[in-house]
Amino acid sequence: MTWHADASLLARYAAGSIDDARASSVEAHLVACADCRQAVATTVDTTRLDAIWAEVTDTVDAPRPRLVERFLRRIGVRDHVARLLAATPSLRLSWLLAMTASLVFVAAAASEGSRQPVLFLVVAPLLPVAGVAGAFASAFDPTYELATAAPMSNVRLLLLRAAAVMATTTLLAGLAAFALPVLDWTAAAWLLPSLGLTLASLALATWLTPEAAAGAVAAAWIAVVVASAGAADDRLAAFHAAGQVGCVVAVAVSALVLVRRRAALEVRRAL
Amino acid sequence: MNETSVGIADVSKSYGRTRALDGVTLDLGRGITGLLGPNGAGKTTLLRIVATVLAPDAGRLRILGHDPADADGRVAIRRRLGYLPQEPGFHPNFTAFEFVDYVAILKEMTSRRARHDEVRRVLSLVGLDSVSGRKIRALSGGMRKRVGLAQALLGRPDLLVLDEPTAGLDPEQRLRFRELLSGLAEDRTVLLSTHQTEDVAALGQRVVVLHEGALRFDGTTRELADHARGRVWLADSREPGARLSWRTGDGRHRNIGDAPPGAELVEPSIEDAYLFLVGEQAAAVAV
Numbered sequence: 021m022t023w024h025a026d027a028s029l030l031a032r033y034a035a036g037s038i039d040d041a042r043a044s045s046v047e048a049h050l051v052a053c054a055d056c057r058q059a060v061a062t063t064v065d066t067t068r069l070d071a072i073w074a075e076v077t078d079t080v081d082a083p084r085p086r087l088v089e090r091f092l093r094r095i096g097v098r099d100h101v102a103r104l105l106a107a108t109p110s111l112r113l114s115w116l117l118a119m120t121a122s123l124v125f126v127a128a129a130a131s132e133g134s135r136q137p138v139l140f141l142v143v144a145p146l147l148p149v150a151g152v153a154g155a156f157a158s159a160f161d162p163t164y165e166l167a168t169a170a171p172m173s174n175v176r177l178l179l180l181r182a183a184a185v186m187a188t189t190t191l192l193a194g195l196a197a198f199a200l201p202v203l204d205w206t207a208a209a210w211l212l213p214s215l216g217l218t219l220a221s222l223a224l225a226t227w228l229t230p231e232a233a234a235g236a237v238a239a240a241w242i243a244v245v246v247a248s249a250g251a252a253d254d255r256l257a258a259f260h261a262a263g264q265v266g267c268v269v270a271v272a273v274s275a276l277v278l279v280r281r282r283a284a285l286e287v288r289r290a291l
Numbered sequence: 292m293n294e295t296s297v298g299i300a301d302v303s304k305s306y307g308r309t310r311a312l313d314g315v316t317l318d319l320g321r322g323i324t325g326l327l328g329p330n331g332a333g334k335t336t337l338l339r340i341v342a343t344v345l346a347p348d349a350g351r352l353r354i355l356g357h358d359p360a361d362a363d364g365r366v367a368i369r370r371r372l373g374y375l376p377q378e379p380g381f382h383p384n385f386t387a388f389e390f391v392d393y394v395a396i397l398k399e400m401t402s403r404r405a406r407h408d409e410v411r412r413v414l415s416l417v418g419l420d421s422v423s424g425r426k427i428r429a430l431s432g433g434m435r436k437r438v439g440l441a442q443a444l445l446g447r448p449d450l451l452v453l454d455e456p457t458a459g460l461d462p463e464q465r466l467r468f469r470e471l472l473s474g475l476a477e478d479r480t481v482l483l484s485t486h487q488t489e490d491v492a493a494l495g496q497r498v499v500v501l502h503e504g505a506l507r508f509d510g511t512t513r514e515l516a517d518h519a520r521g522r523v524w525l526a527d528s529r530e531p532g533a534r535l536s537w538r539t540g541d542g543r544h545r546n547i548g549d550a551p552p553g554a555e556l557v558e559p560s561i562e563d564a565y566l567f568l569v570g571e572q573a574a575a576v577a578v
Binding site for chain 2: 074075078082098099100103104161162163164165166167168169170171172173177283286287
């Protein structure tokens, strides 16, 4: 070895203030040169070294994130939010339920043969309603009491989960729509009802249990579809312009109720 | 008594027609308070109210200087609270580490490194560091209980609310748990419920007896035992003045109640006093 790294370069290397390319060339040299290793040893900040070592042991020790969590991180979700979403058992269960139900109705819609996919349009908006109820009902979430006593806002947790469930079910229902016999406006007519019903069930959950709220919303939805179909002599009456406007109103009213009554979700009246 | 951490004034709670708590008033300061009572006495309801999980129907609460009915106050309390529910609920597919890490996130520990360090610290406190990577479904009942306790210790809370923390622990684990808790209680408030009179005898500087939703006793363990002084005696059979009586290992009867003149009085235990207070309903559970 005929040359040595100069002291200022070694100091900057030890402080982590040189670029990766130069750092690798210094490292290559350090591996082969005992003098420079000795020189760098005196310039290394031990606090920084401890921090690096702690980071290394933590990375080695910490459990490997689950598949869903790795996917969420990859698409830019922060790691603790990814853990909340991916590691929330109720959410995973509700995803499973929603996905299974989705697949069932894809098959039903595809094999129905009707040119008016009423069943698809009635069921699709109910999937996120069921999924959201499953994501925060005490019956599904074993850590529900712990989550309530934790400082993280229950409303925030609930909305995070609801958003994840809605994104998943919307994607699934969107894919399922391709299986419909005719691709026209009806293939998207479930979107607004979907949002309206889910928000309505969340708003109602400030008075009722999540399960009861979901049940009430589902019953009301089916009643509205049946009643409007009968009145207008059109099976799709609920999905035309008036119905869609009604859904927008439901979204607005539910969002308002949810904002005003959100405190009711932070503590329980009964367990 | 040092500064009050938890002030409970005239708190009531009903479930439909069942009155779970009936005008309970209680102040808690630093140290361990053992809550004793038979099943259905209202212990869990009271702990849930102190843990801010459940709202009371009536009464006033002041916890760590805040009112839990107020949204900001509630969050401030929850930031300094460690809570072990009676059934903490685990996802069986979680490892011990993942579960405690998940609760740490709910406790707003967003920095991964710091959080993982804290998770390791509490798992090591309860002696579970060697099994932290094991799935919860593969852990014994006692180990699961300790995982539950570990999550309650996250973030060094000022107030620990523990619902039956010793249930399901074997005698050695119980001993270790008491040691751990005694150390923790030096600079914080611990409220725990139990069926086991020996737990409060070993742990509690203070004991509160709850029965049918009402406070029956509040004092030191010694004062509780004194409550039955002169009311516990040994005899060859159940005596007429005895409210409770049972045959002991040596064949004699231990009677609790109004001792007849000349009775062979014995030193009352905490259990005697507890049974004397809550009567036959508790006897069916505790004896």
